[in-house]
Amino acid sequence: MRTRRQRFSDSTKRALVDVAERLFTEHGYSATSLDAIVAGADVTKGALYHHFSGKQAIFEAAFERVESRATSGIAHATEGHQDPWLKAQAGLRAFLEAVQEPGYRQIVISDGPSVLGHERYREQEERSTYAIVDEIVRAVLTDTEWDLDDAMLDTFTRIFFGAMSAAGGSVAVSEDASAAALRVEAAIGFILAGLQRLLEDGAEPPDPARTARATSRR
Amino acid sequence: MRTRRQRFSDSTKRALVDVAERLFTEHGYSATSLDAIVAGADVTKGALYHHFSGKQAIFEAAFERVESRATSGIAHATEGHQDPWLKAQAGLRAFLEAVQEPGYRQIVISDGPSVLGHERYREQEERSTYAIVDEIVRAVLTDTEWDLDDAMLDTFTRIFFGAMSAAGGSVAVSEDASAAALRVEAAIGFILAGLQRLLEDGAEPPDPARTARATSRR
DNA sequence: TGAGAGTACGTACTGTCGGTATGTACCTGA
DNA sequence: TCAGGTACATACCGACAGTACGTACTCTCA
Structure with a gap:
């Protein structure tokens, strides 16, 4: 005690x-x-x-608190979903909520990278909100026959995480936040629908090697 | 004179x-x-x-220079393409190149937002790299029968811009940059292919109103 | 053509702020 | 009960952004 x-x-x-x-x-x-x-x-x-130990250290303490609040909010919204696509939708919605919080915008998004430095910043994110996005993306993409490797899954996570962060930022500064959030949901939902369609049609999975060949052939 | x-x-x-x-x-x-x-x-x-006028002002001058270099590089790579999808591919590749430049990473990505503040930062980006992405996204999406409104096109631009920035950042820190760039190209190319497929199949365009109804029905 | 006005700096100083060195009261365990 | 550690407080330093003011040089116009 x-x-x-x-x-x-x-x-x-x-x-x-x-x-x-x-x-x-x-x-x-x-x-x-x-x-x-x-x-x-x-x-x-x-x-x-x-x-x-200094100003940066107390900033990091505040940073971790803001991040963990956001993380638990998103985690709470996604738990209980069986279907990975529904889980993704719920997660997206919660993410858009969390990213609008003033503390998250200023401390995590704006000051975070420059104060902590890219490396530490990434470490912090990788075990919080990024981890959740990663989990969802993997749930969606490994539930397929595409059999993507780890590096490719990471790439998709990065892309979706970046897309959602930017979208969240635009939602936060828009005059009608809820309308903007709906547009984001519609747009990302549409992108996901495209992936689903490719999956149903039995399309070839994304393949960096093929991209390289297509490029070198020019 | x-x-x-x-x-x-x-x-x-x-x-x-x-x-x-x-x-x-x-x-x-x-x-x-x-x-x-x-x-x-x-x-x-x-x-x-x-x-x-001060430190921030000279930073902004450097910022503008770095941005304009990146912008002209991307603009140069995209010009001359007729097919919007090929133009998008070329633009993506140039963007991934530009975003790896140390000056761009440190000044624009890392310090930019916190030093200039969100508002000024967005103003700056909106008339440089963001403008190019916007142009490409509009070229791709208005070349369809979907007839999206301005706000929806903006949303797509934000999402793609965010996705590409994040992807560029991950390329920049990866050990094998060219391999990472290929993965990003493959992933985003795949997402675009999904959109193309939806287009060919005559799918309904993304509609925020429908998303709202679907949500409220739960 | 020369004198006043404005430009393009240089010099010296100030206030603020992050960080440090040192002191001290208090608690805890032996 | 006392030695050592903890949890602070106080006083100070150096770095640095910003300012006030001085000066040399140039351009303009009477």
Whole structure:
């Protein structure tokens, strides 16, 4: 069991991340000073540097919190679906919801890549929202006779993840968010329908080697 | 005609943007100091602040240069194609090339959104690479009987642009870039083939209203 | 043609902010 | 009960974006 002292320490740390998340969301990373964070949490820089190694570290803590909220929201929406295509639809809808949250937009999408650096950013995403998209994409594509390899599945996940992120961004800035979300659902649903049609028709699976040959033949 | 004095002034400005682009590319926005830029260009801060309103402004100048290089590269690759589907393929290939350039990755993709802010970032993109993608997507989709409205076409452009950006990013970080690029081409080509198939089969066009009804019926 | 105005910088300084060094009260376990 | 560690607070430093002001040079126009 946690001692009294640890509980106080935990609450200090939580207060710091609370304030940090709020200020990073409202003003962005660079426009948020550590002085403002510690003032908001009613502590001093000593406390902050006791719990975190620096500004980037407390940003990452806020980042993880925002991400995990988004992830659990999407995961909750997709669970219980048997049919992978329905699961994909539910996941897409939840993703579009999550990506509209101000904290997600500012901290994860806008500041995330530049503050954490590409590498760390990707690590973080790969075990949260990206992982869910990956799971859904694999569920949809391995349920076929195409027998795609891992690299090809990864490529599809990247493409869909990027498409959904961009779509989510456009939804977030549009005047009528719900109408925009419906358009996105319709468009992606349409793309999925095309894939389904190819599947039903017994089309050849996507093959990089063939693309290469087609190219070199020019 | 430009006077001797203006020519000197222009060369100073160009030197500043040259150095800024290089340093921003190598070390990122925040790790690049104005002192380093002016030292590299062999001038002082007075000169920099004479030509630019501040750090963000000189970043934007570098940003525009990198973007316009990428844009002209893609535009050059797509011109001359009659068939919109072939044009799309050529554009995709050029896009995957452009997005691998270090300057584009660091300045446009990584630092761009957070430094310029979402709004300005989108303005910038909308009149460069995004515009080309938009043109291609419209060429492909308006060449059909689906008769999609503007908002729907925009949605498709956003989705494809996001997909291609993400795909480009994954190509850039992969160990075997050319193999990864081929996979991306195969995957997106496959998605396009699905759309083509739907078109040939005379499928119903994507319709947000129908998506809404399908949702509310649950 | 020369004097005033504006341009294209250079120099010196300031405020802010991330980070550090050091001190201190308190708790915990032996 | 006391030594050591924890959880902070305080005071300070260096880096850096931005500013104020000075200056040399150039172009224009009377």
